[in-house]
Amino acid sequence: MKQELLHILAGNSFAMGDAQGDMEVNPYAPIGLWSFDTRFVSHWVLTVDGERLHALSRDELASFETRFVLVPGTATHYVDATASVIRHRSIDDSFNERITLLNHSSEPAEFTVRMEIGSDFADTAEIRQPAPRRPTVTADSVRRQLRLRYQRERFIRETLVTSTEPVEVDARGMTFRVRVAPNGEWHTDLHVVTIIQGAGGRDLRSGLETHRQHVRRDMRADLARWLDRAPQLVADRGSLGPAYTQALTDLAALRYLPLAYRERVPVGGLPWAMALYGRDAMITCLQTLPFTPELTPATLRLLALLQGGRLDDFHDEEPGKILAELRYGEAAAFGEQPTAVYYGAADTTPLFVVLLDEYERWTGDVELVRQLRHPARMALDWIDEYGDLCGDGYLRYQPRNRVNGVANQTWRNSPEAIVDRYGHEPAFPRATCELQGYAYDAKLRGARLARKFWDDPAYADRLEAEAARLRERFNRDFWLPHREYYAFALTPDGAPVDALTSGLGHLLFTGIVEPERADAVAAHLCGPDLFSGWGVRTYADRQRPYNPVGAHLGAVWPSDNALIAAGLRRYGYDREAAQIAAGMFGVVETLDGSVPEVIAGYPRTVTKYPVQLPAAGRPQSWASGGLLMLLATMLGLRPCGDNLLVDPAIPEGYGRIELLDVPGRWGRADSFGRAREAHRRPRLR
Amino acid sequence: MGMSAAEYLAENVAGGHPELPENTTGTLRLDVRDGGRTEHWCLIIDRQEVRVSRSYSEAELVVRADREVFDRMAEGHLHPAAALLRNDLTVQGNLRLLLALRRLFPGPPGARHPRTSCRGDGR
Numbered sequence: 001m002k003q004e005l006l007h008i009l010a011g012n013s014f015a016m017g018d019a020q021g022d023m024e025v026n027p028y029a030p031i032g033l034w035s036f037d038t039r040f041v042s043h044w045v046l047t048v049d050g051e052r053l054h055a056l057s058r059d060e061l062a063s064f065e066t067r068f069v070l071v072p073g074t075a076t077h078y079v080d081a082t083a084s085v086i087r088h089r090s091i092d093d094s095f096n097e098r099i100t101l102l103n104h105s106s107e108p109a110e111f112t113v114r115m116e117i118g119s120d121f122a123d124t125a126e127i128r129q130p131a132p133r134r135p136t137v138t139a140d141s142v143r144r145q146l147r148l149r150y151q152r153e154r155f156i157r158e159t160l161v162t163s164t165e166p167v168e169v170d171a172r173g174m175t176f177r178v179r180v181a182p183n184g185e186w187h188t189d190l191h192v193v194t195i196i197q198g199a200g201g202r203d204l205r206s207g208l209e210t211h212r213q214h215v216r217r218d219m220r221a222d223l224a225r226w227l228d229r230a231p232q233l234v235a236d237r238g239s240l241g242p243a244y245t246q247a248l249t250d251l252a253a254l255r256y257l258p259l260a261y262r263e264r265v266p267v268g269g270l271p272w273a274m275a276l277y278g279r280d281a282m283i284t285c286l287q288t289l290p291f292t293p294e295l296t297p298a299t300l301r302l303l304a305l306l307q308g309g310r311l312d313d314f315h316d317e318e319p320g321k322i323l324a325e326l327r328y329g330e331a332a333a334f335g336e337q338p339t340a341v342y343y344g345a346a347d348t349t350p351l352f353v354v355l356l357d358e359y360e361r362w363t364g365d366v367e368l369v370r371q372l373r374h375p376a377r378m379a380l381d382w383i384d385e386y387g388d389l390c391g392d393g394y395l396r397y398q399p400r401n402r403v404n405g406v407a408n409q410t411w412r413n414s415p416e417a418i419v420d421r422y423g424h425e426p427a428f429p430r431a432t433c434e435l436q437g438y439a440y441d442a443k444l445r446g447a448r449l450a451r452k453f454w455d456d457p458a459y460a461d462r463l464e465a466e467a468a469r470l471r472e473r474f475n476r477d478f479w480l481p482h483r484e485y486y487a488f489a490l491t492p493d494g495a496p497v498d499a500l501t502s503g504l505g506h507l508l509f510t511g512i513v514e515p516e517r518a519d520a521v522a523a524h525l526c527g528p529d530l531f532s533g534w535g536v537r538t539y540a541d542r543q544r545p546y547n548p549v550g551a552h553l554g555a556v557w558p559s560d561n562a563l564i565a566a567g568l569r570r571y572g573y574d575r576e577a578a579q580i581a582a583g584m585f586g587v588v589e590t591l592d593g594s595v596p597e598v599i600a601g602y603p604r605t606v607t608k609y610p611v612q613l614p615a616a617g618r619p620q621s622w623a624s625g626g627l628l629m630l631l632a633t634m635l636g637l638r639p640c641g642d643n644l645l646v647d648p649a650i651p652e653g654y655g656r657i658e659l660l661d662v663p664g665r666w667g668r669a670d671s672f673g674r675a676r677e678a679h680r681r682p683r684l685r
Numbered sequence: 686m687g688m689s690a691a692e693y694l695a696e697n698v699a700g701g702h703p704e705l706p707e708n709t710t711g712t713l714r715l716d717v718r719d720g721g722r723t724e725h726w727c728l729i730i731d732r733q734e735v736r737v738s739r740s741y742s743e744a745e746l747v748v749r750a751d752r753e754v755f756d757r758m759a760e761g762h763l764h765p766a767a768a769l770l771r772n773d774l775t776v777q778g779n780l781r782l783l784l785a786l787r788r789l790f791p792g793p794p795g796a797r798h799p800r801t802s803c804r805g806d807g808r
Contacts, residue, residue: 153771153772153773154771154772154773155770155771155772156772197772259780260780260781260783260784261780261781304706305781305784306784309704309787309788310788310791310792310796311792311796311797311798312764312792312793312796313793313796313797313802314793315764317792318798318799319704328770332767332770333767333770333771334767334771335764335767340764340766340767340770341764341766371708373706374705374706374707374708375706378704386798386799386800388800389799389800389803390803391800398799398802398803400797400799400802428803429799429803492803
């Protein structure tokens, strides 16, 4: 039977194990204690008198803290157990597990408690097949310490496990021989410190006391402050409150402090993307501006620092390009993967400009716009100088790293994601439709920034003229008149790739769609081939490659749907946007906890229940951020000059929604909305 | 055969750098270890200009590595970010300046402009 997996996380560190709290290597999931893309503990198994334990209950106290209550033996005979065990674990930069052993009998009892400990120091890139490594192990019973150390040249990673109670330490773990009084208890703290030598000079060693204080006081207080600074939600529909708090809590947990930086930025999410991804981070920021605007300046500044500066085929780097992925593991360090700084993304660079402009509209933080003038200019220059690969005015991608670069350098990054209705893959370089929308939006927004804040009206004029030409060209070359939608992509020869996809929603979001075509586009998005009942599928049904469990060929992504709903409202399709918002919140109402990054594309009427994909990440920054954006879209929140504009379109049956203390250039403002008969009203920016 | 880090610093790093943001300012010291000796280079970045001198002085960021590591970076064979992760290069101080330093070193020799790379190379 497949075991349920549980995790605790903080930033880019997490511990994942089974329902008993044990961690044992498994090729299908990143089990163990991970930090900075390295597995520091791969084996962590607790026994009492040689027996494994059975879980009675667990309490997931916070995203960074869990308590398991267990008894020795298997389920068949635990009822008369005379001892029980509590494992209470927490994570920050280090990991701690307090083991408490309770003797329920009226006699003193002796126990042998054993923790098996090991590490393979695997890199995130090799979970399926970890390379054989030979860590040096130092067992020191006097200091109650087990040290596991892996070295390759000067690259050193160490795991240091210390017990607070006397212990016999050997190369494979720690053994406690304890005598517990009648109805008494015994406990020890096993403190695990992960050490990265060098790499930014940051010493990740932290003592047990510091850890305890950090977890008990600082992390709880930090979360409370985070929740407190965010707007307050008051909703008639009972499920909205918990979903909102869960999304905010996920976003808090998924912030990490990069080695070379002072502020926290979002990681992609658990378990496969616990690292900085330019796209995920910026989409998350765009989604959360009305709620947690502080994520954005930190993200933009870091991405500006990491902006591409030279030509480098292996890293797919060009001057001005914005980062795709940043990792710290052995594979990145030794160039086995290009991820030390990888730039294989065609959408991140325009999105950088879009986010900078949108951030200013919400917050009025002119200072940041001035500080980031140079990187924003470089980003805009990149679009034409390096992004226009065929010289025909379209933004395209083609990986230069053919060994382990990313083939599809958009959010649809699975290898088979870009195909026409019959499954044919277009040649590279590929111009997908949403890239043109982002480029168009970036140019218009760049023009606004140039005119208003950079004192460069001539540049603004030039960008606006380029945007107008791009829009005209796009509407001529991508539009499929017989099908009445925009092509998914263009081949290098300019032939349309004719598939129907959710990319249409991104086009509405960016404003590149001609208003007279919006009716047809909205009808496709909400028609039976794209809309599953839960949300808009990535790839429409009734096309040969459609597959409801294909990540980008039919599955439904909350982050995608958040942008689509916002795009629909931009063009005045309020009822359609509300329908998508209701479908997405329907997913959260049916599944407990964090919203998954993707669900299967089966029709809602058939499965009644959102079908989860085994590979789907959860929690995931842009999925949790997507819920917040859907909420803002229902209320129709928009900055308008120095005021917050509220124009609600609440799904039927949702009653009243209040979002209080929305932060922005107005200070704090309240917003209200009530479900009513939605009406259509074009509203174009 | 590429040029050594010393040659590269004197010839290519000193001078104007329009690719650096105007508001990037700071002082860096490169400690180049060569056997028992250490050679010090001081870089002052101010308004897209870099001044380079062979001297020892306090700096906001100190970067230490063997000569061979600096040479490989100057030839474009080693990415400074990877060098840092490998612990071939150690740093102390304001790490943001390391990201500016990265832009002063060249990319790998033979790297292609993406447009050149895809010409006649459709798949």
